[in-house]
Amino acid sequence: MKKRVVTISREFGSGGRTVGKLVAQRLGWTCYDKELVLEIARRSGFDLSFIQEHGEYAFSRNSFLFDLSAHGSAAGTLSVYDQLYIAQHNIIAELAQEGNCVIVGRCADYILKDREDCLHAFVHAPVPFRADRIVRLYGESADAPEKRLKDKDSRRKTYYRHYTGRPWGVMQNYHICLDSSVVGVETCARMIAEAAAGEGEPAQGG
Amino acid sequence: MKKRVVTISREFGSGGRTVGKLVAQRLGWTCYDKELVLEIARRSGFDLSFIQEHGEYAFSRNSFLFDLSAHGSAAGTLSVYDQLYIAQHNIIAELAQEGNCVIVGRCADYILKDREDCLHAFVHAPVPFRADRIVRLYGESADAPEKRLKDKDSRRKTYYRHYTGRPWGVMQNYHICLDSSVVGVETCARMIAEAAAGEGEPAQGG
Numbered sequence: 001m002k003k004r005v006v007t008i009s010r011e012f013g014s015g016g017r018t019v020g021k022l023v024a025q026r027l028g029w030t031c032y033d034k035e036l037v038l039e040i041a042r043r044s045g046f047d048l049s050f051i052q053e054h055g056e057y058a059f060s061r062n063s064f065l066f067d068l069s070a071h072g073s074a075a076g077t078l079s080v081y082d083q084l085y086i087a088q089h090n091i092i093a094e095l096a097q098e099g100n101c102v103i104v105g106r107c108a109d110y111i112l113k114d115r116e117d118c119l120h121a122f123v124h125a126p127v128p129f130r131a132d133r134i135v136r137l138y139g140e141s142a143d144a145p146e147k148r149l150k151d152k153d154s155r156r157k158t159y160y161r162h163y164t165g166r167p168w169g170v171m172q173n174y175h176i177c178l179d180s181s182v183v184g185v186e187t188c189a190r191m192i193a194e195a196a197a198g199e200g201e202p203a204q205g206g
Numbered sequence: 207m208k209k210r211v212v213t214i215s216r217e218f219g220s221g222g223r224t225v226g227k228l229v230a231q232r233l234g235w236t237c238y239d240k241e242l243v244l245e246i247a248r249r250s251g252f253d254l255s256f257i258q259e260h261g262e263y264a265f266s267r268n269s270f271l272f273d274l275s276a277h278g279s280a281a282g283t284l285s286v287y288d289q290l291y292i293a294q295h296n297i298i299a300e301l302a303q304e305g306n307c308v309i310v311g312r313c314a315d316y317i318l319k320d321r322e323d324c325l326h327a328f329v330h331a332p333v334p335f336r337a338d339r340i341v342r343l344y345g346e347s348a349d350a351p352e353k354r355l356k357d358k359d360s361r362r363k364t365y366y367r368h369y370t371g372r373p374w375g376v377m378q379n380y381h382i383c384l385d386s387s388v389v390g391v392e393t394c395a396r397m398i399a400e401a402a403a404g405e406g407e408p409a410q411g412g
Contacts, residue, residue, distance in 0.1 A: 001388070021353065119388065124378055171375060172330055177383035182207070183401050191397050195389050 002198035004099035004117040007108040009174065012152035013130030013138075013145075014070045015185040016123035020104040022189030027196060033104040036088075039095075044087035046080075053087060054081055056092060058158035085163050105156075109173060110164040119196045122169065122177040123188055129181035165197075207231040208404035210323040212303035213314040215380065219336030220353075220360035221391040222329035228395030229327075233402060238301060239310040242294075245301075250293035252286075260287055261294060262312050264364035291369050311362075315379060316370040325402045328375065328383040329394055335387035 006023055010016020017033050024031035037055065075154065078086070085107075092111050095101050096118065103112075109120040120172050125133075131145040141148075160168040172179050176195050178188045212229055216222020217237035223239050230237035238245070243257050245255075250257075250373050284292070291313075298317045302324065309318075315326040337351040347354075378381050382401050384394045 012253065126378075169377060171328065171377040171380075172332075172385075174377075174383070175385040175388040177377045177380070179378075180382040182381040187401065191400075192241045194397075195393065 001116070002091060003119040003196040005115065006102045006119045006121060006192060006196050007111060007112060008104045008123060008167070008192075009109050009122040010105065011125060011130065011169075012149050012156070013134040014123045014125040015093040015133065015180045017104055018185050019121075019180065019188045019192065020102045022186065023166050023196070024102040026189060026193040027100070027102075027182065029100045029102055030061045031104065035165050036091070036095075036103065036106065040084075040088055040091055040190045043091060044084070046084055046087065054084055056159055056163065057152070057155040107160055107164055110160070110166070112126075113173070119176070119192070120174045120197075121169070121192045123180050124169070124177065124180055125181040142169045189198070207324070209325040209402040211302045211318060211321065212308045212327060212398060212402050213318060214308060214310045214327050214329060214398075215315050215375070216311065216329040217331060217336065217375075217401055218355055218362070219340040220329045220331040220395070221339065221386045224391050225327075225329050225386065225394045225398065226308045226390065227327065229402070230308040232395060232399040232403045233306070233308075235306045235308055237308045237310070240313065242297070242301075242309065244295055246290075250290070250295060252290055252293065256286075259291065260290055262365055263358070263361040290296045313366055313370055316366070316372070319379070325382070325398070326380045327398045327401075328369055328377070328380040329386050330375070330383065331387040342367055 006020075006027075008016050008020040008023070010019070010198075020033055021031050029039055037048060037051050040046065040051050040055065044051075051060075088106055091113050092103060092106065092108050095103060096108075096112050096115060099117070109122075112118045113120075127149060130149050132174050134149070135141070135145050157168040160166075166173070176192055178191065183191070212226075212233075212235075214226040214229070216225070226239055227237050229235075243254060243261065246252065246261065247254050248258050294312050298309060298312065298314050300312075301309060302318050302321060305323070315328075318324045319326075323384050333352055333355060336355055338353070341347070341351050350371050363374040366372075372379070382398055384397065388395050389397070
């Protein structure tokens, strides 16, 4: 079945963002990654840096902001984090309704899990490959990149679990999971685009 | 990097066995599924039905055989189950050394995890798809096929955990995981064969 939306979930540094862009290029669709942050900022009024920091990462319990406003008021109003999640949720649902888009991260796989016109992909890679990649491509410090990777993944896991109620990165929640260190970033993109285009036999075959 | 061996792990009823055969056809390689059972029987002397029943499924604790001989003797000899695992392990390692083969199930992904010339794939699908498939293709009873699926998967998980010390079906242990209900059995085979053939850019790309 041909799909109208692709979601890409990814381990930090695996190349998932690049895969998302390449999938969108192949299909002639729009890729929402940084574009999604801009769109959320435009529609919600949240600050760009706040969305980048808190839109898919659990907050640090030591932060000033956590003490100040994480839990909302005594009257039960939503915390700023919950408000951001809801804003993201609504925008992702709207973008999927419009279709022809690739959405990177931000629990989109969970938010769109009941839409049959979505393909859910996950890109991962072993830590040494990702550590090398973030130092080489993103200019991350070569000092303990493994620690930074693990911290990022851990905060994504915590965020995902908190807002979706299910564990992050379970293969049964995705239609295609690829190790970019072996399959290659370009080939990952080609395979995901092919699966989204519904190339191959119908689901009941074989 | 071009691979010389493909392992296929699979949820029961997902079509993983068929995928294995099709991958081997595409690559011109040998597929070891039932063939592996025959090979193990030939080399180890174990009975075919014993290998089929206990070669990748945890035994039932209620069985007569469990009481009789599962735990070996008081002198610390290996149980028949452990002897079978070791026989399988050695044959799988030898087949991989020869190369140009697809090996279905039997912890081959774990046994060959340190060989860089192996591609590890996992095929899964939602329960309703698999239930329909086993009734339709294997003539399984239409009476509670879901229960049978869950029992089979559960015994595979227990077996795998027991002999490998790691959980079954964790995406990071595989290079390519596919939902056959969405991707399609034929397309699963094509993608796995392409990944094994090393089509696409080198691992460091993108």
